[in-house]
Amino acid sequence: MEELSVVATAPYIYRVNATFVPLLRQIFEIFINFSTDCKAAKLADIVFIIDESGSIGVQNFQLVRSFLYSIMNGLEISPSKVRVGIVMYNEKPTAQVYLNSFRTKDELLNFIKILPYRGGGTNTGAALNFTRENIFVTEKGSRKDKGVEQVAVVITDGDSQDAVSEEATELRRAGVTVYSVGVENANYEELMMMASYPPQKHVFIVDSFTKLKSLEQSLQKTLCYNIIRQAVSVGTRSSSIKEGANLCVSFAGCIQTEEADIFFLIDQSGSIYPADFVDMKKFLLEFIETFRIGPQYVRLGVAKYADSPTLEFDLTTYTDKKTLEEAVQRIQQVGGGTETGKALTFMSQLFKTAMKTRGHKVPDYLVVITDGKSSDEVKAPAEALRAQGVTVYAIGVKSADVQELEEISNDPKRTFFVNDFDALNPIKDDIITDICTTEVCKDVPGDLMFLVDSSGSIYPEDYEKMKDFMKSVISTSFVGQDNVRIGVMQFSSTQEVEFNLNTYFTKNGILEAVDAMRQKGGGTLTGRAISEVSQYFSPAQGGRPELQQRLVVITDGEAQDEVKAPAEALRAKGVLVYAIGVMEANTTQLLEISGSPNRIYAERDFDALKDLERQLSLELCDPERGKENICFPPGFGSRGTRPVQQRIRARVLPKRVLPGGGGVQQNPEPKTAGWRHQNRTGSRFHQGIF
Structure with a gap:
């Protein structure tokens, strides 16, 4: 060992036995003909956050290197396509690779072979915070300001010695999709806390390091599929337009839901942190963007509750999207207990009044959001609401009681539970898809x-x-x-x-x-x-x-x-x-x-096919879902066009953005220097933009 220490550079000195030789052969096999599975996944910033604590050991960490090598070898890595960063952590996180450290895939893969291992403790929370503050930043190669998808993959083998929930929430709030990979003694609850929603699509678990290899294809496929499917939003991505390219923006949704009355009943009890209450309001705002708001179309109202329910605003208070959004922004949290049953009873009369103000019966929907177990009984008042013809969705966060949520909705497919409030937004698409499907599927031969x-x-x-x-x-x-x-x-x-x-x-x-x-x-x-x-x-x-x-x-x-x-x-x-x-x-x-x-x-x-049923049903009934492509000429992304962009977002997008959000495509070979509008549904381009 003394001779080896003279030849080698610490910490790359290993003592192995004869049984380790076949393992080394497996570890360092080079995947020359790697899978083409990710050829279409061309744009993302991915950071691997790797536990290097002492519980892993030298031999197992070699398997981690092999795992990383295989995953990265299958990605389209280059400065203009997929960028990769690496954070290693024990008690303290360190940046091994920034998103702009390497110019070629070969350079990165060669570095993976000698990725250092230090041992030590396991402060996963600190590593998540470090990654958010120091890696997913523009100066270190992040392209988040250009709308490129931000992804973190956490690999750990045990309990964290610090808190992870809050740091994971902040990372996700920063727009990062988080996957968690647990090995051997990893804490399942912590893996769920870290991962994005839904956890069943973002958490991977194996019971030994030798089984990491079995995850390679599954994790790689999941990463690449989500990169391909990632929607591109106009608001954050206009600056990514390449010079000389047309920008085509597509919007999709369920405009066929012409009439509906939707109430939100939101928990404002003292157990909800202010930042979480803000996330709840963001959820409402995203929901509002989805529908055509108006007295003759979709009407929305909000009620709050803690010890007692209060009406924030009725269905008839605000009749356009702009004033409705402003009203949501003004909602304040009061605090108190959690009497959900009393609040459900309160909602019954509001829906009865709604039919009178509308003049005829339309579909009624109630979306309940709560973070804890109710101190009163919910089953009977929920049954009474449903007997009125109200479709009820129950969303539970953090300490909410799942059985109670099911009593409120009476339908597992309309019952949702998430670990944190930042995960509310993905639920929005599930609810909207459910609301839209029945209306959209009528009269579509x-x-x-x-x-x-x-x-x-x-x-x-x-x-x-x-x-x-x-x-x-x-x-x-x-x-x-x-x-x-x-x-x-x-x-x-x-x-x-x-x-x-x-x-x-x-x-x-x-x-x-x-x-x-x-x-x-x-x-x-x-x-x-x-x-x-x-x-x-x-x-x-x-x-x-x-x-x-x-x-x-x-x-x-x-x-x-x-x-x-x-x-x-x-x-x-x-x-x-x-x-x-x-x-x-x-x-x-x-x-x-x-x-x-x-x-x-x-x-x-x-x-997982069960989770796809409603989404596919809606797509099949209305493949375009009101989709419009609006194409802009080269240069539409420069600072000089910002006022125009803002007016389009203010006047056009609120009327057209529907479930699934919007997407931006770039046409590398523009066929016209003017404006063109592609509308597959035949509806006219909204007038008066300029």
Whole structure:
């Protein structure tokens, strides 16, 4: 060891035994032909926050190096694409790699091989704070001011010796999506506290360091899928416009929900911190942006409660978006106890009055937000509200009682629980999707084919979950000969049509046919299946090309043949293609199949399909969801155009931004130097912007 200490540089001196030699061979294998799964994920700032405490040990830390190497080798790393940073921590965090430290991927990968290990304690909270203040900053290479997605991946093996909840909340409030990876003795509750919502999509756990390798593909796929799907908001991303490029902004939503009365009942008890109350108001503001506000359209009101309920403002108080937003900003927290039952009783009369002021019955919705267990009974007043026809959503935060939330909503799909108030915003999309789906799906005739993977790599129980997913989506459709027609084809090494678009015209008939499906087994020839399914959209097979035609592809693995050309040919016929990948599916192939990042979905397992049911149902009923593309000429992003941008945001965007937010695309080869407006729904461009 003395000779080694002369040759080597500390801390890169290791004492190993014979059993460690095969492990070293595995650790330093170089992945020359890395997966193409992330080729389409081209823009993100990702920081890995790595626990290097003494409980890990030298041998296990080599496995961490190998894990990092593999993940990064599969990313499109460069200064203009994906940037990577690394923070190591024990009692004290240190920056090993800033987001602008390396110019090439090879430089970064070579550094990973010699990433230092120090040992010591485990202050995860300090590491989260350090990363927010020192790494996700512009001067260290962060592109957050240009709207680039900010991602943190925390890898730890044990309990933190300091608090993590508040620091994790602040990191997420700064706009960072947080993934947590727990190994061996990692604290599950801390992993959940750190991760973004929903935790089931952002928390990864293995019981030993040798099993980290099994997470490589899963974590990489999740990261890349979310990078691809990340929506781009106009407000934060206008400065990222490249010179000479057209800026195209698309907005999507559920403008079909023309009439509704929505009340928010928000907990203002003393257990809620001021910053958390601000997060709750942000949630309300985001919600308001989603709908067309007006006396004849959607009306919103807010009531607060602690020991007693109070009406902040009624449905008729503010009749436009601007004054409504200003009213929300003025809401003040009073404090007190938590008597949710009394507050629910109070809401009953407000909804009765609403029908009188409206003059006729419209859908009524109540969104309840609370952070603790009620000191009075909630079940009876909640039942009374629902008996009035009010749809109730229950959102619990921190110390809220989940059973009580379910008593309030009486529906698991309308019950939500989050660890912190900053996680409220993602819930907004779930609620809005639920509100929108029923209205959007009315009177939307079309053809829908399912193309489902039936290969041998799918476990029988997972195959049944896939069938359940199909049945749930079918159940939300308005099935009929003159409405929505549905067909199903299975594929593996060969293809088999279960039923055509004109085989069944009743929902029960279709559901029974799906129940009767049997798994085929075999390989995964997805490209051939897409080519084959194309003919089943023809009139001879019950198709109606003059209507909206859609294909939903569900697969669990990488295609063994080429998918891009057959998918392009199908889309050229006007068929909208949705690609759902589960487990081992290739994200880049999903994008090639769908042709749009807005129509791909990647899930870690088949259980996660349940979370996708309503979202896909809404997309299928109204693929564009009121979507508009507004394209601006080169230079629209400079400081001189800021006043114009602000006026567009103030006058156009509030009327068009709906669930899912907005997206910005850049056209690298502008075809016109003027303004152009692409509107797929036929509605006119809003007048009077300038």
